Amino acid sequence: MGGIISKARKLTKIRRTGKFLAVILTAVCLTGATFIPVAYAAEEEQVVLTVRQVLTGNHTSILSDRAFVYRLKPKSTGAPMPASRSYGDYEFTITGSAEQPVGPIIFKTAGAYVYELSCVTGEEHGYIYDRQVYTIEIYVTNELTSSVIVYNNAGVKARALRYEHGLMLFPSDPGIMVDPPVVKTVSGNPASDSIFTFKLTAENPLSPMPEGSIDGVKTVQITGSGSAEFGTWPYTVEGIYFYAVSEVNSGDINYTYDNAVYTITDTVRAEDSQLVVSRVVTNSSNKQVLSMMFINTYKGGDGTAHTPTPTPTPVPTQSPATKPASPPEEPKNPPVPLDPGLLPFKHDDNGSVFEPTPDPLGEWRFEDGEWIFMEFPPDPQPGKGPKTGDEFQVVLNLVLFCAAVFAAFGSTIYLISGKKRGKVKE
Numbered sequence: 001m002g003g004i005i006s007k008a009r010k011l012t013k014i015r016r017t018g019k020f021l022a023v024i025l026t027a028v029c030l031t032g033a034t035f036i037p038v039a040y041a042a043e044e045e046q047v048v049l050t051v052r053q054v055l056t057g058n059h060t061s062i063l064s065d066r067a068f069v070y071r072l073k074p075k076s077t078g079a080p081m082p083a084s085r086s087y088g089d090y091e092f093t094i095t096g097s098a099e100q101p102v103g104p105i106i107f108k109t110a111g112a113y114v115y116e117l118s119c120v121t122g123e124e125h126g127y128i129y130d131r132q133v134y135t136i137e138i139y140v141t142n143e144l145t146s147s148v149i150v151y152n153n154a155g156v157k158a159r160a161l162r163y164e165h166g167l168m169l170f171p172s173d174p175g176i177m178v179d180p181p182v183v184k185t186v187s188g189n190p191a192s193d194s195i196f197t198f199k200l201t202a203e204n205p206l207s208p209m210p211e212g213s214i215d216g217v218k219t220v221q222i223t224g225s226g227s228a229e230f231g232t233w234p235y236t237v238e239g240i241y242f243y244a245v246s247e248v249n250s251g252d253i254n255y256t257y258d259n260a261v262y263t264i265t266d267t268v269r270a271e272d273s274q275l276v277v278s279r280v281v282t283n284s285s286n287k288q289v290l291s292m293m294f295i296n297t298y299k300g301g302d303g304t305a306h307t308p309t310p311t312p313t314p315v316p317t318q319s320p321a322t323k324p325a326s327p328p329e330e331p332k333n334p335p336v337p338l339d340p341g342l343l344p345f346k347h348d349d350n351g352s353v354f355e356p357t358p359d360p361l362g363e364w365r366f367e368d369g370e371w372i373f374m375e376f377p378p379d380p381q382p383g384k385g386p387k388t389g390d391e392f393q394v395v396l397n398l399v400l401f402c403a404a405v406f407a408a409f410g411s412t413i414y415l416i417s418g419k420k421r422g423k424v425k426e
C-alpha cells in the first residue's frame with residue numbers, strides 16, 4: 001500500500017513539472033512572437049557607391065595635383081543621401097588617379113531609388129573632361145536587401161562608375177626656339193672652296209626633328225667658310241631631349257677635320273596648357289656656348305686644285321756704266337730685189353755679170369739665186385760724227401793728247417826729284 005502511494009506522489013510531481021515547463025515554453029514563445037517583429041523593423045540597408053577617376057595621356061604629372069568635382073543628385077522623391085548630406089545634392093572631389101567611396105546611403109524602407117552622377121568641374125583651357133552622366137538605380141526589397149544598376153549616357157548598363165580626364169597641351173612654338181648656328185672656318189689658302197657636311201643626331205630616333213630629317217638625323221652643308229642652321233621643330237610631349245652635332249669627315253686628305261661634338265639639351269615643360277622649351281648647348285668640355293664652331297685646316301697636297309704662289313724672276317744687277325746691249329735696228333728700207341741691168345755691174349769678156357760695182361749707199365748680196373741691194377743705215381746724228389777723210393785727224397789728235405800727258409807726268413817727276421837734291425845739299 002505504501003508503494004502505491006509513493007508511486008502516486010512521484011507521478012504527481014512529474015505532472016506538475018511538465019505543466020511548469022509547458023507554461024515556461026508558452027511564455028517564451030509568446031515573448032518571441034512579441035519582440036521579433038520589433039527587431040526586424042529596426043534594421044536598415046546601407047549602400048556605398050565607388051567612383052573611380054583615371055588620368056590619361058602623357059601629362060599625368062601635371063594632373064596629379066588636380067582635383068575634380070563630382071555631384072550626386074537624387075532623381076526620386078524621398079531618396080536618401082549619404083550620411084553627411086541629409087537633403088539636396090551631394091558633392092565630393094577626387095585628386096589624381098584614385099577611387100573615392102560615396103556613402104554610406106542608408107535605406108530604411110523598401111522602394112526604387114534613382115540618382116544621377118556627373119563631373120561638374122568648370123571648363124579650363126587645355127583640359128579634357130569626361131562629361132559622362134551616369135544614372136544609378138537602387139532597388140530595396142521588403143527584407144531591406146538592395147541591388148544597384150548603373151546606366152551610361154547611351155542607356156547601356158555600365159560595370160562601374162568610371163571617369164577619365166586628360167590634358168591637351170598646345171605644342172611648343174618653334175618660332176621662339178633658339179636655333180644655334182653651325183659656324184665653319186677654313187684655315188689656309190685653298191684656291192677653291194670645298195663643301196663640308198654637318199649632322200644633327202637625336203639620342204632617340206623617335207624624338208622630334210626638323211623638316212628633312214631621316215631616322216633621327218638631319219644634315220646641312222657649308223661651302224668654304226660660313227654658317228648654317230638645322231632648323232626648328234615643335235614638341236608635343238613633356239620630357240628631356242638630347243641631340244648631338246658633329247662634322248662628317250669626307251676623307252679629303254688635303255684637310256684636317258675638326259672632331260668637336262656639341263650637345264643640345266631641350267627640357268620641355270607645360271606652363272598653363274602650353275609646352276615651353278628650355279634649350280642649352282654645350283661643347284665637348286661641357287661649357288655652354290651660343291654657336292657651334294668648327295675649324296678645318298687646309299694643308300694642300302698632290303692633286304689639289306690650287307694655284308701655286310708664283311716665284312718672282314730675279315732681276316740681274318748691272319753697273320751704272322754698263323748699258324744693256326741694244327737689239328739691232330731694223331733697216332728702214334728692207335732689202336728689195338733689183339734688176340741687175342739697172343745698175344752698173346762688172347762684166348767678164350763674155351758679157352756675163354760676175355761682181356756688182358761698189359756703191360757708197362749700200363751693198364749687193366746674192367741670195368736665193370738673185371742679187372739684193374742692202375742700203376746702209378742713215379747717220380743717227382747727221383753732222384756730228386766723223387766725216388769721210390777725217391779719220392787721220394782723229395788719230396793725230398789722240399797721239400798729241402797722249403804726248404802731252406806723258407810730258408806733264410815727266411815734268412812733275414823732275415821737279416820732285418830736284419827738291420829732294422836741294423835739301424840734301426843744305
